[in-house]
Amino acid sequence: xxxxxxxxxxxxxxxxxxxxxxxxxxxxxxxxxxxxxxxxxxxxxxxxxxxxxxxxxxxxxxxxxxxxxxxxxxxxxxxxxxxxxxxxxxxxxxxxxxxxxxxxxxxxxxxxxxxxxxxxxxxxxxxxxxxxxxxxxxxxxxxxxxxxxxxxxxxxxxxxxxxxxxxxxxxxxxxxxx
Numbered sequence: 001x002x003x004x005x006x007x008x009x010x011x012x013x014x015x016x017x018x019x020x021x022x023x024x025x026x027x028x029x030x031x032x033x034x035x036x037x038x039x040x041x042x043x044x045x046x047x048x049x050x051x052x053x054x055x056x057x058x059x060x061x062x063x064x065x066x067x068x069x070x071x072x073x074x075x076x077x078x079x080x081x082x083x084x085x086x087x088x089x090x091x092x093x094x095x096x097x098x099x100x101x102x103x104x105x106x107x108x109x110x111x112x113x114x115x116x117x118x119x120x121x122x123x124x125x126x127x128x129x130x131x132x133x134x135x136x137x138x139x140x141x142x143x144x145x146x147x148x149x150x151x152x153x154x155x156x157x158x159x160x161x162x163x164x165x166x167x168x169x170x171x172x173x174x175x176x177x178x
Contacts (some may be wrong), residue, residue, distance in 0.1 A: 006167045007167060009164060024059060033061045036061075041065045041099045045101060048113040066145075094122060099124040100130060101128070101130070108138050109140050129145040133151075134148040135154055
């Protein structure tokens with residue numbers, strides 16, 4: 001069993017880098033079909049989604065405009081708070097455009113709900129989300145992400161952009177807390 005140690009916690013391999021890349025290609029193909037011929041803004045949520053977004057965007061054929069937003073609900077803890085804080089906002093308007101939010105993980109859904117409402121309020125034509133990981137048991141809302149890489153249990157995960165107290169993002173695979 002492959003494990004990694006991050007600070008005071010031990011994690012075991014959960015999703016391999018090969019599984020991740022295969023699923024990213026499938027998700028990109030879905031979005032290529034949906035957004036063909038449309039003007040799309042891809043909006044990765046920093047910090048966690050940077051690795052997923054990088055690999056995902058390279059597989060898109062829809063020639064998206066890319067912007068970034070930074071929203072925090074975790075801090076340095078193991079669980080999500082119920083409040084979203086914008087730390088870095090959009091640099092251009094989204095009015096009249098299709099927006100695809102790119103997230104590393106959707107847990108309770110508070111960040112997703114906050115961003116959907118905010119982007120709709122400033123005129124986005126539509127707001128959809130692609131997430132690498134989705135925790136359906138923790139999700140608190142009626143409208144889950146439209147595009148999901150992997151549905152996972154409520155376990156804490158790290159790697160491939162996901163962190164534990166800002167460590168472990170560089171791992172190529174995803175690991176779960178032992």
